[in-house]
Amino acid sequence: MQNKADLFPDQLAHLAAQAKAFAHPARLAILQTLAQRGTCVCGEIVDVLPLAQATVSQHLRTLRDAGLVRGEVEGPCTCYCLDADALRTLADNFGAFVNALTPDSPNGASPDCC
Amino acid sequence: MQNKADLFPDQLAHLAAQAKAFAHPARLAILQTLAQRGTCVCGEIVDVLPLAQATVSQHLRTLRDAGLVRGEVEGPCTCYCLDADALRTLADNFGAFVNALTPDSPNGASPDCC
């Protein structure tokens, strides 16, 4: 299967990739944990989540690749934190996309389909 | 593998499931097409996308299951349209989640990690 996902516009591919970063509860939980503590060593996240260390590290990598999280080696540990700018940008992208889909129908009722 | 995703709070699981609906460019393209035309027969979408009919139907089902799209049988065809309310709700959920993550740092620069 040649990757059909590459046949779509970059804008859509990019948005979909960002959405994928959000598409697992473990990653959302990691983001929340980082938000609570401001800064986190990997081990702390492992302690909070019901997942093995290897799995958490993998999710962290996904989040890093998506640009939502940054990590710095801090002696023996690695210190993670949110990239607030990236998060806001992503939220804005989603908002803009959805707004473009629903030009405006402030009337509560959605019109009938056909 | 017992599903580890079930070990997370419902709120996170739900948000992740919604994100998954956005996590493929084909589905985003379908949403855009529906927004442009207001209403769409499945075949029209198939004509627009570089995918087989079966694949498009599957993506439409994913979007329907996520509640973002509604479909009504219209004679021999099935007519699809966006559920604008659901889309706005979803966008709001994302916005709220991200806002909760980034309480406030109106200063453009993200603080250093550690």
Next chain:
DNA sequence: AATGCTTATCGTATAACGCCGATAGCCGAT
């Protein structure tokens, strides 16, 4: 009833994801 058009579903193949144990790499402390 038979045909043609449209869509959903089934079955299947490939790819990607999620998960973990084990291992390797790194750094500080001993």
Next chain:
DNA sequence: ATCGGCTATCGGCGTTATACGATAAGCATT
């Protein structure tokens, strides 16, 4: 130099997602 703690990566396994052809089901028309 060695040891011990922390993290990233590797390899393997099972599950889920993506994609498609083939088929079935529904409806309008003939």
